[in-house]
Amino acid sequence: MAISSPPLFLFPESSPMEAPPPPTILTQDELKKIAAYKAVEFVESGMVLGLGTGSTAKHAVDRIAELLHQGKLTNIVGVPTSKKTQEQAISLGIPLSDLDKHPILDLAIDGADEVDPYLNLVKGRGGSLLREKMVESACKKFIVIVDQTKLVKNLGGTGDAVPVEVVPFCWKFTETRLQRLFEEKFEVGCVAKLRVCGKNEEPFVTDNMNYIVDLFFEKEIGDLEAASDEILRLAGVVEHGMFLNMATTVIVAGGAGRSINMVDANMSALRERIENIRTKERLQRCYRVEQAGWCYSSGYDYTLKRDAKLSESLNFMVLVCKTFGLTIATSSSLLCILSVVVYLRFLGQ
């Protein structure tokens, strides 16, 4: 799991005192490049780096190679998150390794398909989610680089794909179970579709020789942790593209032709406020009063039940310890008294 540090957002630079420069419209790719170059500023010589996959991460890999060739970075080792990135890094002369040799990485830089206000991500529309998740969960820091189009209020709420990597064996069975899981357990309309490619619509095959089932939701998923647990519990599923609590920093490039700047490094207060609002909303959903009375809705928070069970177990342990302690104390006292009595009797003789 990535070690958390304050998330970081980059916003368009603004200076109220100066007249704004004439607007230049940057393309989405130019914005991706700006975010990528900013992220590479966090790379230091001697680091082991997770190298992401996709059009945004590609700019970061290019930049790392450029700085290596200029001698501004030295002694860098990269761990690629896909065969494509591996080929790119090799062609640029970046020394590579893998998780077997480097189980702990200093930093990973990668793009994302969606980023929510908690810095949870959807990844894998490029098909590399498994290796990405393996590498990025082994990093001390994980910087996500996106243009502003990737920001969403809720994961899955845009109607775009949330990918799940599945084994090819009876993929249709797994596809059906995934769709049913969300329709029946989470009561979220969902269409599960095997990803295909090419003229003949052959199944898309991942670097790990698996298939991808894309989930299209009608509305936001809701409890992401519960959804993640339930997906992973299905035999046939290898991994899913929700990256929860993994990103430590998100760099967002946006604005029409404005340079970008670092504004805020600590979003913890904002996150706390968002958390409070979410809790309130969850409670309202859970205990919604319908005409017929109290209604147990799909907004149920699984973590509440888990926490309650944990505290119940803790209470039980405390009780056992107390009883044990009391027994020892009582026995010791009785033994003392007995010893004194025997000693006094012995003296009396």
Ligand SMILES: O=C(CO)[C@H](O)[C@H](O)COP(=O)(O)O
């Ligand atoms: O997860 C990914 C690949 O599996 C990519 O990071 C994600 O799809 C973003 O891609 P891009 O930078 O091209 O927009």
